[in-house]
Amino acid sequence: MAIQTDPGLVPYQILDAGGNLVGKMPGISAERMLSLYRSMQVGRVFSNKIIALQRQGRATTFGSLVGQEATAVGLAAPMQPQDWLATSYREIASLIVKGVPIPTLAYSFRGFTPENWPAETHCLPVQIVIGTQMLHAVGLAMAAKIAGDPAVAVGVCGDGATSEGDFNEALNFAGVFQAPVVLVVQNNGWAISVPRSKQSAASTFAARGEGFGVPARLVDGNDILAVYDTMSKAIENARAGNGPTLVETLTYRIGAHTTADDPTRYRDAAEVEAWRARDPIARFQKFLIARDLLAEQRVQQLIEEVEEEINEAVRIAESMPPMAPDSFFDYVAATLSPRQQAQRADLLRYINQVIQ
Amino acid sequence: MAIQTDPGLVPYQILDAGGNLVGKMPGISAERMLSLYRSMQVGRVFSNKIIALQRQGRATTFGSLVGQEATAVGLAAPMQPQDWLATSYREIASLIVKGVPIPTLAYSFRGFTPENWPAETHCLPVQIVIGTQMLHAVGLAMAAKIAGDPAVAVGVCGDGATSEGDFNEALNFAGVFQAPVVLVVQNNGWAISVPRSKQSAASTFAARGEGFGVPARLVDGNDILAVYDTMSKAIENARAGNGPTLVETLTYRIGAHTTADDPTRYRDAAEVEAWRARDPIARFQKFLIARDLLAEQRVQQLIEEVEEEINEAVRIAESMPPMAPDSFFDYVAATLSPRQQAQRADLLRYINQVIQ
Amino acid sequence: MQMTMIEALNSALALELERDRRVVVFGEDIGANGGVFRVTEHLQNKFGEERVFDTPLAESGIIGTSIGMAIYGLRPIVEIQFAGFLFVCMNQLVSQAARIRFRSAGAYTCPLVVRAPYGGGVRTPELHSDSLEAVFLQTPGFKIVVPSNPYDAKGLLASAVEDPDPVLFLENIKLYRSFRAETPTEHYSIPLGKANVVQEGTDVSIFAYGAMVNVALEAAKQAQQETGTSVEVIDLRTVWPLDEDAIAASVEKTGRAIIVHEAPRAGGIGAEITAVINERCFYSLLKPIGRVTGYDTPYPVPGQEDYYLPTPAKVMTALREIMEL
């Protein structure tokens, strides 16, 4: 794999790039596999849809997750409802798997804060400040341990995020407090325009674990079964009281960083093409078809169903009323100070008199 | 030298606790060794002197360096004049070795900023914000590399500092930019009251290096020859263009954290006693005496000479005029804004009318 | 009982740990050592290492994990060893803790108390004496509390812990042990956001908080004795939100105002109070408002700090000017 600077290191694989079984099958039912497959399609279609909407001025900045569906789905699928998930902006598919309704997410990409965020999914809103959420994940896990609850937290960030102080503090707290947390580095090769090779001189990010006393796993992040298996074990290991795991998933950002980015400025088309050949959805699809778990002719139909689901979600999101112009005052604190109340009144007067 | 991750492995030693040669002698002259020995005594006497002054209300808060003289001296001694040193408050002996006059340092512990800090020693003023200076060291090294100068930077911090984000960012930048820097962790077992074991779940701090692609060395920090040898090699390795090294020196804080601390609240006297048996000065002294490089009867005399030197330095420092009450305005910026000038005039009026 | 501020805070923490199983207390050196100022003394012994524990030396780590815990449903009370180090965890404080409710439209909240010692006059090393309260005026989401005496400290800390949102609780180091005051041993609370008129007066209002309340009172006494000026001294207690009604009421009565704080002048609490008075009491104001504050420089070394800090004499100078004496 091109990203590896140490050719001796081989990430954990169950399916090779051709979809052939090269490892031990995890205990997973056919339905479950089909559901993972569908979730990957949902992630890709959602991503493409929001990008299309953005081009039409109907959505805000969005970061493509195409190429990373195996990691996004595989990291969330083994989580139980009581488990907590703290992600960056890249893992929208993880949030969907964990139960956040698609219209809620689509609404957020209209540029609004969903006022009905499903707290019970235990998904934190996406984090914009790189690396920051990893400490929140560790704190959630420490809390679960203190409370004696059988809950685990999963924190996810990118390869770039590993350079932030907070990422390393999170690893350290996880190790010191033996927190029931799994810290996932989605190594997609790039941090906007900065390649993995300029992000760290170490051969892998998994190697970071040892220096913090945290066991680490290096996984083929385009292999849904490998990610699922690794995450299942790490999560249940944490739940069993055996402490944290660092997981590096090797994957690739096929698209632009976000809708505001132009990757032709800084990377070779050939590299992208090479990674397309390792497409996580195609790989799993081949496997499922070869095993007769999915009919080849069903694929197109399934994609269309998914598209319809996403289109419907977007329709719902677009039919939801915009946030009230002044509602941002509602969420500064449980109660507003008199001064904030006066400012809110001022704003409402302005809206009534000037805008309307 | 392998990175120590197995607690069964011993750190690099040249002299054992009894002062016996157990490793290969580094290329170092007798005079040089005696000078190192003397510097260690200077460090200890200075430390004890300031603590005594503090008890009399004649000095500000001070952190004892007793027990850590081998590391403090051994890390600075191999540095060349053009090399840069960025330390915490614990490495006063390193600054002395690097050329900062003792009266200047004593003056600073009267609670003043020495207005004649010897910039040419390339020693940054001590850093209070834990871990922060490690990035400055890396930046100095990067600058030397950019400028094409044969200068190396050394950054020093404690075991506690390894938990700060900045420490880890420094390691990462050092690795990525192959900066000519040596990053030293003085592991003295404690961060105020927090023991090493609660600071990190890893077996050593040296193990941190690999996850950042930075070679690391674990050294007996109470063995001046081992520290000197390791630092010489790491510094010259950096100067030769071979990049950074992380050095962990295993030592022990015999005294209180600072004059404001009471270690009996949190640690066993027995632990302190056990470490006294590994005293770095006694160890080196035994070696020098056994080799006939130092006469036993000379020791007391030498200590007295050092004490006189320190006393004289303190006398000089105490005879230096206090900073002008308003001189802190001088160093905010190269030029003061009209407003700051007016504030300064206000202060001077206050001093003239009210205080005098 | 007569308590120092340290004892009052310790008592408040013990009571909160007792009253509410969700309360956890952590930070650097707060366990066996009882905190570098002993505010958390005995708490680990009493409540166990699971609820009162030391962390690695990492402020961002402390605040970041406390946010996760608060979201989970605990009530963390964390210590940053000195307020000067709040800058190390600034992102976690202001872009994270202060925005959890905002970002999630209330789905998650962050009931968190961040305690930090601050304040000058006690010969500390660099960055141990800095006053940072006004930095947080520009980063909405935190309440900022600065008690001036043991009684207030205990009652305000109780309210901070009960507050559903994050609170920055700044404890003046000089006040920690400088005097005792009658303080109930049982639980009580003092509402956040309400100033306290510690001395009524008619000629000029002095607004202060933390250690500066005593400086203001001292100046007020002098002013009364030396010039017969009747000074109203108002302890803000909470610097955000400001008790603007109390500020306006006092200035409408006196027509003159002085603000005293240790932090640098520019953009300090004094600037905001001046703006509030300008907005609310413009026509009652007889004289320019005086700001007696730290200078627009970093906090100086111990050998110079006495010149930097506001003193009763500096307040008197401002007062003479404002009273045309």
Place this chain on the structure above:
Amino acid sequence: MQMTMIEALNSALALELERDRRVVVFGEDIGANGGVFRVTEHLQNKFGEERVFDTPLAESGIIGTSIGMAIYGLRPIVEIQFAGFLFVCMNQLVSQAARIRFRSAGAYTCPLVVRAPYGGGVRTPELHSDSLEAVFLQTPGFKIVVPSNPYDAKGLLASAVEDPDPVLFLENIKLYRSFRAETPTEHYSIPLGKANVVQEGTDVSIFAYGAMVNVALEAAKQAQQETGTSVEVIDLRTVWPLDEDAIAASVEKTGRAIIVHEAPRAGGIGAEITAVINERCFYSLLKPIGRVTGYDTPYPVPGQEDYYLPTPAKVMTALREIMEL
């Protein structure tokens, strides 16, 4: 030549790299990518990877290493990708860069320029639009520059690079490409700390900076047309140090003042200017000073930001009140 602000800044950077071998430019995505806004476009090609380079994703790392470089004798110009992330490196900025000279009594200095885009109205993700300039009023040692147009941007950046002390250079995102202005291709500089009277007037002074200068000008035009009010518009250019003489001179002339900024109101530049006017022009001031600013809440999501930001209409409301129209 007609340049956008992006082009003007790029031109300034290229000239500085050319003029002074000590200048280095680094940050996230500033190399091959030319910066997320293209301010550093082509610089790596022209000046080589040794002087123009990408860093790992670590703001504290960027500022911390730039401090070492500045002490060494280089002149680093670093980019923090969005001002909202300045909080991530706050300790390195305010407790380190801003204090190198202070801590060493001048033995070492830190000539460093920190560039960061800021400002609202362009539908960015969270923390990409926040205005942080006033936070730095309380942390002495940084100069803070906020240009309002391409010409100023280029000339002020040149001065920032030549300044012997650290400068925070805030670039309004909305202004980056919104218009072109005549800008010399060669090197020139505009002094830091001097405000610019962009429009003279006699009835009321409006103080603004960055994108708010155009908002002020728009309101001034409307005020002239609709009410015959003569508005003086002052572009502060540098918000620290404030050009107090220019502020005082204007208010002494007009007797009325409005301050416009995007940042929250509390503790903002507006509070400090109000305090300055209170101190220097108390007896010239006819009306309470108006603050037209962001609200005391975090910066809202794209769908709400237009309500949050100051607009000409909001300025007009303040102006009508102050002019009793």
